[in-house]
Amino acid sequence: MKLKKQAISLDSLDWNILQALQENAKQTYTEIGRRLGVAHSTVYDRIRKMEEKGVIQKYTTVVDLEKVGVKYITAVMTVFTDPKESENVAKKLSESKEVLEVSTSLSEELLIIAKVVAKDQDKLHSFIAQKVAPLPGVLRIRTSIITRKYKEEKFLIERK
């Protein structure tokens, strides 16, 4: 039986620091401290603790690939699976560099929803035909190629 993960308790200063970092992770400890009315050393300590506990998983860079001339397509792939194999399929998909996100959903059937990127439609099709369809337990696949994106954000913490 899987044990439910114990939530880590944060106070309002931790939450505020997280919000500040989500808005701009390049801010200095002094800038965050000034904004929140605390010393930069306090900000440093809190961030270090949250990193150690895995609350802060990583700092990353969002690159606008179009601006640097990288052409690619994104697709949302829905994989219908045999319930007995769905976890293995999800794990296998997670290992592929073409797959950015993998989630499971239970509607009428057990589905795996994955966000996939490829250089073009041919490469996308080859990946799905050669790497996804042959996985044991895959019953059917529906794929929608994204033609226009209106918004993409991570869930932002609200200031406490």
Added chain:
Amino acid sequence: MTASSVARILRKLSRENAFYFFTSIGNYTGENASSLEEFVKKIGEVNAKSLEFHFYRGDFEKWAAEVLEDGELAEEIENLKNLKPVGDALRGQLYLVVSKRFENLKSEFRG
């Protein structure tokens, strides 16, 4: 044709080498064929849209040549393109060519 090359064309394929039927880019029907014999059967069963999708992309002859290693079948499938068949006409033509090839290979194997 040697007995071993006939046996190779008629062999049972691994999952990775099976033919997977799609109706469009990334849309897998759930149907696949892991031998020439199964491929004949599936031609008669799958959605005609799937046959058209693969036929006009050249997927069938590519699979026949590269996976089954049957250049003759690949050429015969490619030759059908001159007729520009669609729908059930495509199914009929494909079935005729592929099933005939399968039967010939099978009798060669037995003989």
